[in-house]
Amino acid sequence: LDAFVDGGYRDRAMGAFDLSQAKALIARGEYEAAIADLEAMTASLSRAGDAALAAEAEALLARASDGLRAQQLATEAKDALTRGEYEAAERAATEASALLEQLEQPRRREVVETYRELAAAGIAAQENLAQAHADLQTLHVSRARERLIEAYQTFTRLGDEDRATLTRIALRRMQRTETLAAVGLTILASLVLGWNVQRRINERGQTLPFG
Secondary structure, X not given: OHXXXXXXXXXXXXXXXXXXXXXXXXXXXXXXXXXHHHHHHHHHHHHHOOHHHXXXXXXXXXXXXXXXXXXXHHHHHHHHHHHOOHHHHHHHHHHHHHHHHHOOOHHHHHHHHHHHHHHHHHHHHHHHHHHHXXXXXXXXXXXXXXXXXXXXXXXXXXXXXXXXXXXXXXXXXXXXXHHHHHHHHHHHHHHHHXXXXXXXXXXXXXXXXXX
């Protein structure tokens, strides 16, 4: 009792602070639970005056907060992909990937990197779609067709039905225009051929005796 009153109670109180549970929660990705435990613990440690343990708890709290932020960003990236908002998805996935790399979470980072790659593919498909229209205006039909086909395949893979439909319509319009142009050229060639034949017949008739 004398030892406890003389200061032993402080040693016992310090021993009650165990950071292993918070570390385990962070390792499992249960960041909200870890934050709740660590916030209560850091307040008690500050009052108890254990600077070293309080600093460790604060570092773990910052780590858990980064982990929670990474989770939120990953969710934002996934939702943005679903809505076809590829620029927003890429930004969120890039930030989440950086945080997860710092947190040494390779599996979760691999998932987020997949989101980032899909978002980059979506952005590239949007650029192909826009550039295809520019190519058509400058009569670069073959290049426009290649861009539209690539964009259509990407939008289909991403499940972006609206943009895939728009791209398919553009391809059909191009095909219909090319078909009409081919028919027109065929008719024009036939007319020119007929006119040429008729001209030759007339010229021949004029050169023959008694023509």
